[in-house]
Amino acid sequence: MRTVKSAEERKEEILDVAEQLFAEKGFDNASTNDIINKIGIARGTLYHHFSSKEEILDAIVERMMSRSIAGAKAVIKDTRIPLTDRIVGAFLALNMDSGAGAGAEVLEQIHKPQNALLHQKTQERLLGEVVPLIGELIEEGNRSGMFHSQYPLEAAEMIIVYSNTAFDGSEELTPEQKMAKIKAFIYHTEKILGAEEKSLEGAIMKIITGR
Amino acid sequence: MRTVKSAEERKEEILDVAEQLFAEKGFDNASTNDIINKIGIARGTLYHHFSSKEEILDAIVERMMSRSIAGAKAVIKDTRIPLTDRIVGAFLALNMDSGAGAGAEVLEQIHKPQNALLHQKTQERLLGEVVPLIGELIEEGNRSGMFHSQYPLEAAEMIIVYSNTAFDGSEELTPEQKMAKIKAFIYHTEKILGAEEKSLEGAIMKIITGR
DNA sequence: ATTTCAACCGACAGGTTGTCGGTAGTGCGA
DNA sequence: TCGCACTACCGACAACCTGTCGGTTGAAAT
Numbered sequence: 001m002r003t004v005k006s007a008e009e010r011k012e013e014i015l016d017v018a019e020q021l022f023a024e025k026g027f028d029n030a031s032t033n034d035i036i037n038k039i040g041i042a043r044g045t046l047y048h049h050f051s052s053k054e055e056i057l058d059a060i061v062e063r064m065m066s067r068s069i070a071g072a073k074a075v076i077k078d079t080r081i082p083l084t085d086r087i088v089g090a091f092l093a094l095n096m097d098s099g100a101g102a103g104a105e106v107l108e109q110i111h112k113p114q115n116a117l118l119h120q121k122t123q124e125r126l127l128g129e130v131v132p133l134i135g136e137l138i139e140e141g142n143r144s145g146m147f148h149s150q151y152p153l154e155a156a157e158m159i160i161v162y163s164n165t166a167f168d169g170s171e172e173l174t175p176e177q178k179m180a181k182i183k184a185f186i187y188h189t190e191k192i193l194g195a196e197e198k199s200l201e202g203a204i205m206k207i208i209t210g211r
Numbered sequence: 212m213r214t215v216k217s218a219e220e221r222k223e224e225i226l227d228v229a230e231q232l233f234a235e236k237g238f239d240n241a242s243t244n245d246i247i248n249k250i251g252i253a254r255g256t257l258y259h260h261f262s263s264k265e266e267i268l269d270a271i272v273e274r275m276m277s278r279s280i281a282g283a284k285a286v287i288k289d290t291r292i293p294l295t296d297r298i299v300g301a302f303l304a305l306n307m308d309s310g311a312g313a314g315a316e317v318l319e320q321i322h323k324p325q326n327a328l329l330h331q332k333t334q335e336r337l338l339g340e341v342v343p344l345i346g347e348l349i350e351e352g353n354r355s356g357m358f359h360s361q362y363p364l365e366a367a368e369m370i371i372v373y374s375n376t377a378f379d380g381s382e383e384l385t386p387e388q389k390m391a392k393i394k395a396f397i398y399h400t401e402k403i404l405g406a407e408e409k410s411l412e413g414a415i416m417k418i419i420t421g422r
Numbered sequence: 423a424t425t426t427c428a429a430c431c432g433a434c435a436g437g438t439t440g441t442c443g444g445t446a447g448t449g450c451g452a
Numbered sequence: 453t454c455g456c457a458c459t460a461c462c463g464a465c466a467a468c469c470t471g472t473c474g475g476t477t478g479a480a481a482t
């Protein structure tokens with residue numbers, strides 16, 4: 001039996017299944033056969049839509065990142081919101097990933113041991129697109145006297161790189177440990193930005209505890 | 212013709228060749244056939260000494276890291292050296308990797324695009340072993356009034372994670388750009404540690420410009 | 423109804439990892 | 453000096469994986 005779908009629809013279907021399989025078994029251990037069997041399509045069909053397995057991975061990263069980057073941008077550009085809230089909000093948008101309710105359990109596993117490649121590609125995208133955005137935000141904070149950062153871009157890079165890798169394997173941490181780690185991260189972020197102590201922590205609490 | 216070597220000797224030989232091939236072509240693209248052909252041994256011989264390709268990678272990481280960690284430890288424990296110099300020295304020992312003159316050109320390529328897995332495994336080792344060491348050093352600095360770090364361990368983690376990933380693809384940077392990036396990193400490190408400005412930069416210059 | 427085109431199929435080539443029964447040096451005790 | 457045991461070594465082989473390619477079929481346009 002042969003089912004025909006529009007290219008776009010089929011591509012999304014492939015990405016959905018591949019994303020789940022890569023997260024479950026890792027990029028290397030999940031085979032293209034796994035993908036096509038789960039969907040019920042032939043080998044040729046997969047390669048009609050994507051020219052290689054790696055291209056599928058790239059498309060997944062692209063999809064994930066463009067979603068969360070769009071979310072972050074929306075927050076960043078909303079000048080009605082106070083600056084600290086915009087920075088914090090942007091981070092939340094990025095680290096929550098997904099944005100949509102795609103499936104948190106999948107994304108919990110996605111940054112990790114076997115998925116080194118995916119993590120790498122994600123970070124490239126972050127460095128290229130998000131760092132400049134955050135950098136501008138920091139400069140804005142400099143102008144308003146809230147921050148005192150001598151190297152806004154590099155500060156942004158340091159914060160983003162760390163937050164993207166440090167909280168990877170944090171499933172095995174107890175909630176208290178995780179909380180402590182986040183607190184330390186915020187503290188150091190304030191130092192890096194030359195911000196007043198607790199200034200960011202306050203914004204986070206405000207957002208988390210329902211505005 | 213059949214050449215017999217001691218297990219230890221053969222293992223080292225395999226690791227040497229594999230390390231070079233992985234660096235050149237990446238872990239995935241370098242095949243076990245490449246390794247055995249280059250050495251001139253049979254398939255079974257390779258798997259007599261290592262039970263999988265990944266185990267070879269692990270052994271390479273183990274070898275590299277134990278070398279550079281040993282170097283870093285030596286510097287850290289040498290209490291005759293001033294504290295800042297010990298911290299900086301430990302970092303140099305780690306980032307120069309190798310320690311021995313193993314072959315700089317190989318190591319320049321080793322942290323990178325295709326070698327995501329290796330990078331990952333390296334970082335795990337860094338987090339597990341080096342962070343506590345640096346953490347202690349920071350505490351010592353706190354006691355001597357040189358640093359004012361509220362979270363020594365987390366500070367160490369942030370510094371190490373960043374330095375291990377940020378300077379990865381920095382071949383494509385001009386020397387000036389690279390220097391600027393390093394300078395910013397030092398600056399931020401001082402902020403994170405609550406150290407006086409230029410205190411670390413001074414130590415680095417002292418070491419680099421021949422003591 | 424016919425043409426055209428894109429989605430789809432599945433056999434196949436070429437390459438990869440890991441296994442396994444067997445072989446041959448090497449060192450040690452008799 | 454002979455024999456025995458141990459271990460490094462060998463290479464054919466199974467199982468799997470990715471990417472290709474000529475051919476097929478459904479659907480939309482003419």
